[in-house]
Amino acid sequence: MGSTTVPVVVGIDNGGTSNNATVLTIDGRFLVDQLVETPSEVRAGPQAAVEAMARSFDGVLALTGVPRDQVRAVGLDTPGPASATGVISSKGSTNFSQPAWRGHDIRGALEHRLGLPVVYHNDGNAAALYAHHVHFGADAMRRSSVSAIVGTGLGGGVVENGRVIAGAAGMAGELGHVHIPLANVLAPGQPVPTCACGFAGDVESVASLTAIERNLLPYWLTRFPEHPLAGEPSARAAKLVRGYGERGDELAREIFAQQARALGALFTIAANFTDPHAYFIGGGVVETAPEFRDWFLAAVREHSALRAEQAALATFALVPDRDMAGARGVALAALERVRALPTPPPLVGD
Template identity: 75%
Template sequence: MFAARIRTSRRGAGPMGIAQDRVVVGLDNGGTANNATVLSHDGAFLVDGLVEVPSRVLEGPAIAVEALAGAFDNILAVTKVDRERVAAVGLDTPGPATADGVISSKGSTNFSQPAWWGFDFRGALEQRLGLPVIYNNDGNAAALYAHHVHFGADANERSSVSAIVGTGLGGGVIEQGNVIKGAAGMAGELGHVHIPMHGLLEEGQPLPSCGCGFLGDVESVSSLTGIVRNLLPYWLTRFPDHPLHHADTIRAAAKQVRSFAEQGDELALHIFDQQAMGLGRLFTIAANFTDPDCYFVGGGVVEAAPHFREWFLAKVREYTLLREEQAAVATFALVPDRDMAGARGAAIAAAASLESR
């Protein structure tokens, strides 16, 4: 449970302003499933694992909003919490979206249908539930959760940067316990930061491209999509007898790379070494831009075998160039509870919103 880690707020209220006997609900919207959690006034999450229902986002906004409402009802039934006790709802979705939860006018991977472009997801859910809904993108929500778990009672005096490695590369920047959203709500889109490629790429290795149209950004290297588009096709040419040549598709092969790396496979370790260097160069930029207290790495590497994820984190630390003064005070850590981090971070954001009311 998380109770001891959330800072207590004003007199008569629990963590970040949740009043006695009230709760907040966190909803994490994904491409296939919605996960939900409940945060009580005393700082405890009322479920320890995933509580999922299908997200149905491919069926369009109206059905997707109903699916989220179903996830909301389901988590209250699972936790036996009366609806009248819910003070607010936290929502996170994949980005890009504005700070108010309006999906990008160009859509995104999860929201590719024209009906989603410019759709006010937060507002639609708020109208459907009749409760305040607080929005963050999924990278920011996971970053917020990691920050509060790591720093506990000191969370509001600390800063952090998180890189969440998945299909793409999400992230979040936290300052004094709060998500930095930016003017349009698109701060923390760390995957699309350009990084130096000299010394990261092998001689003759093509400049990696990103689905966003950029060349040489972090996501083009440090993501599953980066493995599919750029890294694995190159490294297979260097290892002509590798078993991954026999996979049905390059994407199927890419999904097996981590398991090969856990076994010490040379090709796979080359790929993850380049991914770690990509994150290290991103964090080097962050060190000179925000100088955070902690650098978090999340995503699939968190679910890997312990020896591999520790190797990967050590590589990221090795490739992050810090000044002596920074190295003395900064820490590196993995995002905990990856599958739960989004919903829990969304709940923390909703709880924090009550403090200012």
């Protein structure tokens, strides 16, 4: 950490319990090398949550010794679904469950509170953007990537020429709700998994913590009825599966093998749709011991059906600095906005 006399941008990663903030100089140096967390207060409603973000902003500036007048813009990410401009979905979301959040302009509210430009991405897009730029460095603006972030749900992002593809409504890259072929994912007789969004057989219905609790663990406990997890409450049991997987437990490895096959099916679709240079995986599923991480990444690659020409060029990798990736990703988005050139004229006139 260290102070600076050059202009900066601030990145704020908003979560269900905590905000994490970072500071990035205009010349591309992060001044924070660890989590800087404060309570997010999202369950207390929009006004309390925005005040909590402002405290996170003030706190990281105090920590780094950066004067407020050096800040040129702020990047904000939240869990989706939300529009490209930071309006929470009219149906709400897991983290923004109270009615007051539905259709709330969280980006605009923070911009008004801070009196600074605020750039918004959902948390999956933010992590995807960070992974892309760290991996490709100077070549980032000439490369493409697809990221899958496995957590309570499954987020992600599609990056083309160094920029997140947002889509018309801002909901591009909602990779968790892409339907995948299940023939090579499920075991014989295993029920078709359902997603909290109402879909059946999408990626999130297999590759997420929620999927473990709702779909995968109940099935595999019928195959391993004497397993210690059979005696645990379902929510706790789902969270314990990762630890068992790290220790090589057969039931847990069956569950994570299914998740790897689901992600492989997703990346197969991506290979035929966007043909990216890199495929990144992030989230809790890879915040594990090295042996398990390597096994899981290898399994995803094995089940991603790339053509020989694609396989020769593609990289499979983990999202780096995983806990900090969201805040750092939106800081990069804010920096790109500050550096942006004027909009070019249209190629075809009226």
